[in-house]
Amino acid sequence: MFKQLRNKFLMLNLIIISIMMVISFTSIYLITYRSVHNDITLEMNRLLEAKGKPNKEPKRSNINGSNSNDEKHSFERSASFILIMNNNNNLLSHSSTFDMNEEFYKTASEKALNLKADRGSFELDDTYWEFMRKPSSEESVYKLIFLDVTDRYNYLTNLIYTFAAVAFIMLIVIFFISRFFANKAIKPIKETFDKQEQFIADASHELKTPLAVINTNTDVLLANSEDTISNQSKWIYYIKSEVHRMTKLTNDLLYLAQADNSDIRLISTDFNLSEAVENIILTMEASIFESNLLLDYDITPEIICHGNSEKLKQVVMILLDNALKYTNSHGKISLELKKYNNKAVMTFSNTGKGIPENDIKHIFDRFYRIDKSRSKNSGGYGLGLAIAKSIVEQHKGRIYAKSIINTITTFTVELPLAVNR
Known part of the structure; x- marks a missing residue:
């Protein structure tokens, strides 16, 4: 019974902690995601304000038609490019942080246009891109701004994996801590319950003996019902003696029960x-x-x-x-x-x-x-x-x-x- 009580306590504790952890990690992730998303928006707007003239930066190694630069070179900004499109979705011109082939631009624009949205993301050549569609000052022309968000997506993915690993380790640690405190909390309850069971068993055993003596002596009296009381006084004395013992026992038990429940109010x-x-x-x-x-x-x-x-x-x-x-x-x-x-x-x-x-x-x-x-x-x-x-x-x-x-x-x-x- 106490093992089941402990297990229920552990399960309830783990469920509550799991819910709290999910809520906490989800809140942190959403805040981080919103921050990353805002950063992407700001950078894409910055590219748009540059009017298609971004600073030259080394090309990423995973982009088709890229220049051959050192792969270990660190980048200050993500790769990006802008496409000028007409209303027939034909590519008119492009501006990029590095040179890429026309086929890459065409594939990127097709993927963006297939999403039929002013903003979205897609994967191309193991690289994640986010795009934004903006109208141009010229009629029948619009701009598609593309930004490499692979590092940001990887950051969010690693954040999820980190949260999952931390949550798993914390649940294991919390399980053993909860188990320790559950055993510690249940121990006095179990001891009290065991003492109560033992108390009832002992009281029943002690009462059984005088009751058996009274019953036996009563049978003797009934078997000699025609005899005088004086001749049977021995058996009556035995009954009275056992009744006295039972009275003392029950009074003691009543006092201890009242003391346990704090029902006794002593006049001091x-x-x-x-x-x-x-x-x-x-x-x-x-x-x-x-x-x-x-x-x-x-x-x-x-x-x-x-x-x-x-x-x-x-x-x-x-x-x-x-x-x-x-x-x-x-x-x-x-x-x-x-x-x-x-x-x-x-x-x-x-x-x-x-x-x-x-x-x-x-x-x-x-x-x-x-x-x-x-x-x-x-x-x-x-x-x-x-x-x-x-x-x-x-x-x-x-x-x-x-x-x-x-x-x-x-x-x-x-x-x-x-x-x-």
Whole structure:
């Protein structure tokens, strides 16, 4: 699909550029042609004003009956001649820049008269001539002025060939440039589409398991419909537990979908981030102690941030819970909140296996879990870090992770301080 989109984009781009090039080159050619045509007209009028007495110039080598001059001689003006004709189209006299035989004059006049026009052009002996018919001051007589325009015609022809070559080369260059930028433009769209497909597939997979558990336990209840509720409470508890998990999952999915579409409007105020973090630590201390882990924290007091305190508490809860799950037995969890310039910086560190380098760039992706079996046992869906990242970015902050295998893992959250602080 994206390949077809890219090809359509390239074709449209090339068509538009081709049309622009055709219009540009055609305009240049028409301007040049008009200039050349005007130059020919001026020179023919100059010949007419000379009254048949043009300056002598060396003869061109391709004209019959010409004088034998050096072919490498450069010419200041094109070859020309004037024929005086009567109304019966008979040649009365001629005037030329060089001597030519009578047969040449006769052939030239016949070609001009056959066109039945006062002005035109024809080819004679591999030379292009342009003529103009003008009435003479004498009655029953008119003049035919002929001018060699071979060089001018060759110039226009070479101009067309040059335009064609330049257009061909430019189209090739533009094709590869357009292809590069088309791939670059489509890449984020493709990545977003792929993530959306993966997101839907993962969400469907996660919902399938609790639905299967609910369906199975419901069948068990229906199979023992005559039994008391107290005897079947185990199956009802399983159903309730799965419903609770599904509710949490759907709420998380709804939040992420709203965050993607910028539908969430957080109520923001100035609040004491130091107190908010300390309150979360108090709620988590019991769980950390029961897991035989050591908690060490250093909180700088009176750090004021602007935002939604409940959402940022959720970030702290997610990162502490994540550290709790992945800290090794009898390990240590460290939390630090400091102020650096105009930012509040929180760091969450824990000892343990660490995160492989290939996985650390994906840990904020939705449904991404390094140890899937362990995450399932702990009730996780791989959405916590994605939600934490979304909340931090909504507060114009930044979150990232670093890890040393089998040593320590550190998550860092940077948040802007309140303006008045």
